[in-house]
Amino acid sequence: MQRILTRGEIETLDRTSIPRLILPKSDTFSTRAQRLRDLATDNPVQDYLLLIALLAEAQHQAFEQDWSLPPINELELAQAQAHGMPLFSASTHPRDDAWRAMLAAILEQLLQQEDLPAAVHDKVTQLTADTKTSPGLVEQQADALLTQKLEDIDPARAPFIMAALQVYWAQLTARLDSKQLPASTPFGLCPCCGSQPVSSTVQLGGPKEQIRYATCSLCAAQWHIVRVTCTHCEDTKTIAYHTLDEGSPAIKAESCDHCQHYRKILYLDKDQFAEAFADDLASLPLDILMGEAQFFRANNNPYLWQIAEPAS
Ligand SMILES: [Zn+2]
Ligand SMILES: [Zn+2]
Structure with missing residues (x-):
């Protein structure tokens, strides 16, 4: 008779058979756009989800283009x-200047959308002008976003600038061979770009069945983190769902309870279409619940830089 292994035993059984990393794929952004559209129906933030769906679609168009990024630098690799x-x-x-060309392409694509709300149209037009005439300002905003200098961030522009940075970093990361990465990198940060995860996902099928991966909020690479472990501080004793x-x-x-933070976790066996960015964004009531329970979001969703204070 065969004994059924516990979840922990399965994960430690043969660590080498578990892929450490899942790299971004050609449909990363189009899948996200579709999921955002699907989740928008009857959602309290329906209009916002539809706007971000347009943005993700524009990211997809930019991601499909060849931007001739410089080859991987052997010295940096070493x-x-x-x-x-x-x-x-x-x-x-x-950053290669190509990222600003990606930003211009994403903004241009958005301006062609008939259903872009008028107020957003104005913002996108202004940002397009700044990208051409004041690249230094746009670079400063990018630096503030990537180093989490929250006081220097313009929340209205942040999702668009982040969108271009996501495409740029996803293109860098997609070219990697996971063997090129160091054997171990700091816990809780993307092994490719060092950014924090947007959420984590328990996978379905094949060698990844029931294995949890964190999704990078910047480059969309996914890396393995053992379940029932805080993705922020690595504590395993005070985790609750x-x-x-x-x-x-x-x-x-x-x-x-150890660090008082939370991140959302998605289960593909309950919904195979769940997507790390879209489902996080579409579940703001859960953020409000967590705020009321005195937990802090570990980091922002890159498409949303202001989260309403929970009603007191
Ligand atoms: Zn990353
Ligand atoms: Zn923690």
């Missing part, structure tokens, strides 16, 4: 491996 640091660290990697009574069973907030 340094990353020697120090156990992410290769394309968001806070230190010298929270859901909304009327919410989808495919999403929970994973909280940690």
Whole structure:
């Protein structure tokens, strides 16, 4: 008779058979756009989700183009491996100007959308002008976003600038071979770009069945993090799971009493179409619940830089 293994046993059984990393794919942004449209129906933030769906679609168009990014720098690769640091660290990697061309392409694509709200149209027009005439300002905003200098961030522009940075970093990361990464990198940060995860997802099918991966909020790479572990501080003893009574069973907030933070966790066996960015954004009532329970979001969703204070 065969004994059924516990979840922990399965995960430790043969670590080498579990892919460490899932790299961004050609449909990363189009899948996100479709999920945002699907989740918008009857959602309290329907209009916002539809706007971000347009943005994700524009990201998809930009991601499909060849921007001739410079080849991977062998010296940087050797340094990353020697120090156990992410290769394309968001806070230190010298960005190629191509990222601003990606931003211009995304903004142009948005301006062609007939259903773009008038107020957003004005903002996008202004940002388009700044991208041409004041690239230094746009670079400053990018630096503030990538180094989390929240006081320097313009929340109205942030989702658009982040959208271009996401496409740029996803293109960098998509070219990587996971063997090029250092064997170990700092916990809780993307092994490719050092950014924080937007959420984590318990996978379905094949060697990844029931294995949890965190999704990078910047480059969309996914990396393995053992379940029932705080994705923020690595604590394993004070983890709890929270859901909304009327919410989808495919999403929970994973909280940690040790650091008082939470991140959402998605379950593909409950909804195979759940998507790390879209489902996080579409579940703001869960954020309000967590705020009322005195937990803090570990980091922002890159498409939303202001979260309403929970009603007191
Ligand atoms: Zn990353
Ligand atoms: Zn924690």
